[in-house]
Amino acid sequence: xxxxxxxxxxxxxxxxxxxxxxxxxxxxxxxxxxxxxxxxxxxxxxxxxxxxxxxxxxxxxxxxxxxxxxxxxxxxxxxxxxxxxxxxxxxxxxxxxxxxxxxxxxxxxxxxxxxxxxxxxxxxxxxxxxxxxxxxxxxxxxxxxxxxxxxxxxxxxxxxxxxxxxxxxxxxxxxxxxxxxxxxxxxxxxxxxxxxxxxxxxxxxxxxxxxxxxxxxxxxxxxxxxxxxxxxxxxxxxxxxxxxxxxxxxxxxxxxxxxxxxxxxxxxxxxxxx
Amino acid sequence: xxxxxxxxxxxxxxxxxxxxxxxxxxxxxxxxxxxxxxxxxxxxxxxxxxxxxxxxxxxxxxxxxxxxxxxxxxxxxxxxxxxxxxxxxxxxxxxxxxxxxxxxxxxxxxxxxxxxxxxxxxxxxxxxxxxxxxxxxxxxxxxxxxxxxxxxxxxxxxxxxxxxxxxxxxxxxxxxxxxxxxxxxxxxxxxxxxxxxxxxxxxxxxxxxxxxxxxxxxxxxxxxxxxxxxxxxxxxxxxxxxxxxxxxxxxxxxxxxxxxxxxxxxxxxxxxxxxxxxxxxxxxxxxxxxxxxxxxxxxxxxxxxxxxxxxxxxxxxxxxxxx
Numbered sequence: 001x002x003x004x005x006x007x008x009x010x011x012x013x014x015x016x017x018x019x020x021x022x023x024x025x026x027x028x029x030x031x032x033x034x035x036x037x038x039x040x041x042x043x044x045x046x047x048x049x050x051x052x053x054x055x056x057x058x059x060x061x062x063x064x065x066x067x068x069x070x071x072x073x074x075x076x077x078x079x080x081x082x083x084x085x086x087x088x089x090x091x092x093x094x095x096x097x098x099x100x101x102x103x104x105x106x107x108x109x110x111x112x113x114x115x116x117x118x119x120x121x122x123x124x125x126x127x128x129x130x131x132x133x134x135x136x137x138x139x140x141x142x143x144x145x146x147x148x149x150x151x152x153x154x155x156x157x158x159x160x161x162x163x164x165x166x167x168x169x170x171x172x173x174x175x176x177x178x179x180x181x182x183x184x185x186x187x188x189x190x191x192x193x194x195x196x197x198x199x200x201x202x203x204x205x206x207x208x209x210x211x212x213x214x215x216x217x218x219x220x221x222x223x224x225x226x227x228x229x230x231x232x233x234x235x236x237x238x239x240x241x242x243x244x245x246x247x248x249x250x251x252x253x254x255x256x257x258x259x260x261x262x263x264x265x266x267x268x269x270x271x272x273x274x
Numbered sequence: 275x276x277x278x279x280x281x282x283x284x285x286x287x288x289x290x291x292x293x294x295x296x297x298x299x300x301x302x303x304x305x306x307x308x309x310x311x312x313x314x315x316x317x318x319x320x321x322x323x324x325x326x327x328x329x330x331x332x333x334x335x336x337x338x339x340x341x342x343x344x345x346x347x348x349x350x351x352x353x354x355x356x357x358x359x360x361x362x363x364x365x366x367x368x369x370x371x372x373x374x375x376x377x378x379x380x381x382x383x384x385x386x387x388x389x390x391x392x393x394x395x396x397x398x399x400x401x402x403x404x405x406x407x408x409x410x411x412x413x414x415x416x417x418x419x420x421x422x423x424x425x426x427x428x429x430x431x432x433x434x435x436x437x438x439x440x441x442x443x444x445x446x447x448x449x450x451x452x453x454x455x456x457x458x459x460x461x462x463x464x465x466x467x468x469x470x471x472x473x474x475x476x477x478x479x480x481x482x483x484x485x486x487x488x489x490x491x492x493x494x495x496x497x498x499x500x501x502x503x504x505x506x507x508x509x510x511x512x513x514x515x516x517x518x519x520x521x522x523x524x525x526x527x528x529x530x531x532x533x534x535x536x537x538x539x540x541x542x543x544x545x546x547x548x549x550x551x552x553x554x555x556x557x558x559x560x561x562x563x564x565x566x567x568x569x570x571x572x573x574x575x576x577x578x579x580x581x582x583x584x585x586x587x588x589x590x591x592x593x594x595x596x597x
Contacts, residue, residue, distance in 0.1 A: 092319030115533030145330030224421035
């Protein structure tokens with residue numbers, strides 16, 4: 001065996017090890033979910049008599065239909081609005097002359113460093129004052145705002161890559177900034193917008209702290225928030241909890257696998273543009 | 275929102291590119307004059323975002339600072355106490371310790387994933403691209419897309435007395451080491467930290483891999499001609515070439531470590547004792563269990579400051595425009 005092929009083999013071996021370490025927790029959760037309910041499974045090896053019905057029970061017990069509906073409603077409230085506001089502001093900060101543009105941009109970017117926990121207490125009292133506690137709006141409105149730093153940053157970075165000649169040509173043809181934005185820049189921004197949409201979907205779906213603080217009723221929460229409540233109630237039945245956890249995380253994995261290419265592209269664009 | 279934070283870095287760079295983009299040689303004078311003339315109107319594009327952002331981020335931010343100066347239980351009257359809440363957080367060993375825990379988590383959320391990510395990315399780069407590399411990249415990334423709550427529940431089970439961690443130890447004859455890892459005073463914090471390593475590894479690998487593939491291949495050739503072995507190649511070509519990507523990874527994962535909440539809330543609630551208590555969970559506990567709004571807010575402000583203090587030097591070091 002040549003030194004080169006040996007080193008390739010060692011590299012593959014090491015990566016296989018990384019993959020195994022990544023997958024072991026999923027695997028043990030899966031085999032546990034198939035054990036008889038109420039038993040204390042080993043989490044090691046394939047169960048003798050896999051209880052596929054556990055997933056059905058978990059679906060019913062976790063009340064998954066209203067949960068899915070709720071999460072989708074929240075996503076539908078958050079994502080389109082975030083996309084709209086982000087692209088408007090990102091476009092102006094990148095392609096138009098806005099007074100104080102740098103200061104405004106800095107103000108938005110500052111938001112990227114704010115931990116959600118740092119705002120949760122005032123948000124609670126603010127949402128309470130608006131009479132929105134325990135409603136989905138209590139999650140939707142703050143989430144739109146909390147995602148704006150990233151959205152504005154993201155869309156601005158996209159619009160900066162657009163050649164200025166594109167707008168110039170439109171202005172010369174008599175289009176105003178709005179028409180230029182609507183007819184030329186927005187259609188060209190579709191890839192950036194769809195990547196952003198995927199990221200925002202995942203972040204909304206997985207949002208936890210806002211959900212547990214602002215909404216008591218698990219069926220009005222995000223998926224992650226509901227999972228927290230599910231853990232609280234069925235934490236002792238490890239089999240059912242495992243099945244429920246798998247069901248609740250499945251949609252994010254499906255979305256990731258389906259949109260994998262866009263997802264990595266989005267991520268890389270966002271992080272290492274330049 | 276771990277990914278979101280990554281953009282602070284790119285933001286700095288995009289800002290630097292801004293003026294250049296506006297001043298392209300082809301930009302016509304007519305167009306530019308039109309744009310300049312209408313400038314105040316252009317604020318209308320930013321205004322909707324600014325209002326929502328101001329309403330639900332900037333305003334709460336200021337209220338946080340305001341609350342931090344009062345003694346308030348959230349319902350009754352509030353009493354002005356000045357900086358007393360800050361003094362409490364910074365002198366009470368229990369509360370100060372939460373900050374130390376967060377700093378300790380940086381080892382697991384940042385150091386481990388960046389080091390292993392460098393290894394994984396170098397390995398992937400060294401292999402011929404194909405389904406194997408794509409598969410390993412995808413698999414390593416999956417922990418990043420599931421809810422952190424789910425990661426917490428999963429690992430809670432892995433670490434439990436009956437869990438797979440202990441079973442595997444027994445299998446290899448190290449059964450004496452078996453214990454409920456998250457309930458043990460000495461192992462709870464590292465155990466929680468390792469969940470962070472597991473979540474962050476894929477993100478770092480992917481970012482670093484992209485960085486490596488952008489390094490000029492002729493640099494590697496030159497190093498090889500000079501007789502560099504793989505280690506020297508790594509130190510002298512790969513590492514310097516990845517400075518920015520490493521900066522992004524460190525920034526993102528460090529924010530995730532300092533602002534950790536979901537994993538810890540689900541797996542240990544800060545226990546046993548307060549051995550895994552971190553600022554995020556402490557803010558939640560103080561505000562919604564203890565009803566100490568002032569204290570919670572002081573902790574919140576300190577957490578925000580801590581994030582800035584930690585990431586600004588990283589940005590400075592890794593995002594210079596030179597070289």
